[in-house]
């Protein structure tokens with residue numbers, strides 16, 4: 001899951017970024033409206049946290065523009081004002097939720113999780129064979145046995161499971177699980193994937209995560225042999 005944070009106050013942006021990264025999300029930050037609108041338009045993010053007061057740009061016009069161009073990425077608006085007319089204007093412009101500054105980080109993370117769930121209510125519990133991943137409580141089990149994952153491994157597995165049966169390329173993984181400034185020259189994806197496969201498949205006869213040589217990875221229940 002990848003989140004875009006559009007916030008001109010760098011201190012707030014880095015604080016928000018750190019909290020979301022700790023919660024297992026990939027995060028991109030834009031410090032002005034123009035850059036933010038450009039990144040939002042790419043449609044690569046699963047949610048956007050948008051400060052409504054940006055210099056030389058009105059946050060509401062960003063979300064209006066986004067909606068006019070048919071993008072439905074959930075937007076959590078952040079503002080210093082919690083007045084009713086401001087909230088109504090935000091919701092009318094196409095924001096999905098509202099958070100008033102100053103806010104507690106735990107609340108921000110909870111709101112983001114709630115936004116992400118809205119579009120995927122039926123898929124909060126992901127299942128491939130006997131592997132279960134509960135996105136609500138961040139728990140993974142295989143054949144009923146709990147599997148401990150790092151936040152990055154969890155994010156990687158969630159992405160694979162949301163695309164179960166489809167081959168995902170290293171580039172797709174980099175774009176959805178890592179941050180925008182990720183250096184694709186590294187072998188981080190391979191390293192995390194190798195740890196993840198150890199935890200998920202070791203000790204089981206039928207591996208669920210398979211390598212598709214030269215293309216990427218796929219998770220599926222099947223007769224695949226370990227490669």
Ligand code: CA
Nearest residue numbers: 008051053054
């Ligand atoms: Ca601001």
